[in-house]
Amino acid sequence: MKHSLQQIAEAVGVRLIGDGRVEVGGVASIESASQDDLVFVDDEKHLSAALRSRAGAVIAGEFAASAPSDRPLLISDHPKLSFTRAARVLAGASVRQGGVHSTAVVHSSVELGAGVSVEERAVVAEGARIGEGTRVGAGSAIGSGAGIGRDSEIYPNVTIYPGTKLGDRVIVHAGAVLGSDGFGYVRDRKTGRYEKFPQVGRLVIEDDVEIGANTTIDRGALDETRIRRGAKIDNLVHIGHNCDIGEDVVIAAQTGLSGSIVLENGVVLGGQVGIGEHARLEEGVMLGGQGGVLPNKILRGKGVAFWGTPAQPVREYLKQLATLARLTRK
Numbered sequence: 001m002k003h004s005l006q007q008i009a010e011a012v013g014v015r016l017i018g019d020g021r022v023e024v025g026g027v028a029s030i031e032s033a034s035q036d037d038l039v040f041v042d043d044e045k046h047l048s049a050a051l052r053s054r055a056g057a058v059i060a061g062e063f064a065a066s067a068p069s070d071r072p073l074l075i076s077d078h079p080k081l082s083f084t085r086a087a088r089v090l091a092g093a094s095v096r097q098g099g100v101h102s103t104a105v106v107h108s109s110v111e112l113g114a115g116v117s118v119e120e121r122a123v124v125a126e127g128a129r130i131g132e133g134t135r136v137g138a139g140s141a142i143g144s145g146a147g148i149g150r151d152s153e154i155y156p157n158v159t160i161y162p163g164t165k166l167g168d169r170v171i172v173h174a175g176a177v178l179g180s181d182g183f184g185y186v187r188d189r190k191t192g193r194y195e196k197f198p199q200v201g202r203l204v205i206e207d208d209v210e211i212g213a214n215t216t217i218d219r220g221a222l223d224e225t226r227i228r229r230g231a232k233i234d235n236l237v238h239i240g241h242n243c244d245i246g247e248d249v250v251i252a253a254q255t256g257l258s259g260s261i262v263l264e265n266g267v268v269l270g271g272q273v274g275i276g277e278h279a280r281l282e283e284g285v286m287l288g289g290q291g292g293v294l295p296n297k298i299l300r301g302k303g304v305a306f307w308g309t310p311a312q313p314v315r316e317y318l319k320q321l322a323t324l325a326r327l328t329r330k
Contacts, residue, residue, distance in 0.1 A: 001025070002036070003090060005057050005072050012085045017065065018072030024056045027087045038074075038090070040083035059083050098133075113150060131168065143179070149207065161219065167207035173235070175214040179203040182218040182225075182241025182259060197221060199241065206230075212237060212253070221259070234271075246283070258295070266302075274309075287311055 006020030028037035033055035040059040041050045050058045059074040059082050076082035098115035106124045113132030120138040128142050131150035140154050143162035152170040161179030184197035201220025205227045212235035220242045227245045234253040246265040255269050258277035268286045276295030284302030292309030308317040
């Protein structure tokens, strides 16, 4: 299904210049766009290329408002964000057909909301609840008592352990494992052997979280692990038990978090970051790729970028590297 540009402009909150009756059905890059696609430009130097493309319409900044154009323009103060929202509007135009595939196994006690789709060979165990419009991908396993909110997307081969709770509009990519036991053991000083510490807590994932492929998140040992609203977690990330991940936190690929770490709202972690147990990163801290935080440490400073291991403000870290380089030349 297509949307008219007038509908998109109203839904996204942008100014329309040109014929609002024109319809588009998708989004694309400037290079690959067809006449049914919407493209965006957030830099004036790319505007001419967009206007030469086959795109049906262009989302652009105020710089495009007075430009001669043979196609409609959607004027925005943040073109990339408006393009993202427009893409979501267009994606929502198609109506998903719900239903349980004949090869899926769904316990009779499971509560399925309207329009839920359970695909091939998926298993949904006793007492689970799945909200309206959610899709459970092929080969996924939803444990007993687990809960998934409405309009969520569970891609193939995801494992959600018993008791794990997911909010609304959560996206979980293929191969992720949510709610597994944490890595907790007690050493017997007499024998030197390790015995498993109880892992009886739970994992709670709030609304609008996205979790990348093959990411693993442990449940709490005695209490809970919580991923708060709007957090975005990349592929191949591990989050240990009892962690508290704040709202709108961004975690890039191959990052590893030990147990009982707190990331406050708006923290950003680059790729391959490692953080020791009981560390805390306060609101708005940014930690660059391959940065490391020692156990029990606190990083603070909203908007402050840290780098290195142990992590320190990036300016100090770069000064130390420069000093070291000078010393090696002597």
